[in-house]
Amino acid sequence: MRHPQLIIWETDGRLAALLRPLAEANRWSFREARRGDECLRLLAAGGGGPAVVVLRVGRDLEDEFLFLEEMGRRRPEASAVVVADADQGRLVGLAWDLEAAYVHVWQATRGGDGLLPVVAGLMNVAFLEEVE
Numbered sequence: 001m002r003h004p005q006l007i008i009w010e011t012d013g014r015l016a017a018l019l020r021p022l023a024e025a026n027r028w029s030f031r032e033a034r035r036g037d038e039c040l041r042l043l044a045a046g047g048g049g050p051a052v053v054v055l056r057v058g059r060d061l062e063d064e065f066l067f068l069e070e071m072g073r074r075r076p077e078a079s080a081v082v083v084a085d086a087d088q089g090r091l092v093g094l095a096w097d098l099e100a101a102y103v104h105v106w107q108a109t110r111g112g113d114g115l116l117p118v119v120a121g122l123m124n125v126a127f128l129e130e131v132e
Contacts, residue, residue: 004123005029005046009039009067010056015083018112019054022120036067043075051078052122054115056106057091058084068098079122083115 006023008016008031016032023030029046033039043051053071057064068080082095082103095103102118 003029003046004050005031005042005052006119006123007031007033007039007042007051007053009033009036009053009064010083011059012056015054015056015112015115018115019119022116026120026123028123036063036070039067040070040074043071043078048075048077050123051075052081052101052119053078054081054083054119056083057095058088061091065094065098068095068100072099079125081115081119081122 004026006019006028008019010016011034020030031042033042039053039055043053055064055068068082071078071080079101080099082092082100083106084091084095084103086105086107092103092105101122104112104115104118106112
């Protein structure tokens with residue numbers, strides 16, 4: 001059994017601050033990335049174990065969505081959670097088209113509400129599938 005990993009790709013640290021305690025409480029490997037190629041290297045280094053990548057979109061759309069496409073080819077069993085700002089409706093649809101496991105719309109008043117249970121659920125499903 002390989003160690004589950006949670007990878008966060010963002011630029012401002014808000015998602016990392018929100019999700020780090022969840023990863024620590026569950027003893028998941030927690031990594032932060034700034035580019036798609038870095039995320040792919042981290043996924044490969046995890047040895048194919050359960051993985052969830054949380055990606056904040058809107059900064060470098062080409063790199064972000066190319067990463068989602070490539071992740072789907074290289075690690076189809078890993079789950080991508082895309083976080084988009086409320087005014088980025090078109091990006092939400094594209095994320096679903098690229099087979100994100102979940103798309104979270106970040107609202108200034110609610111922030112990450114609801115994101116923690118989704119990430120935990122995706123990780124638990126991936127972990128259970130590996131055990132079977």
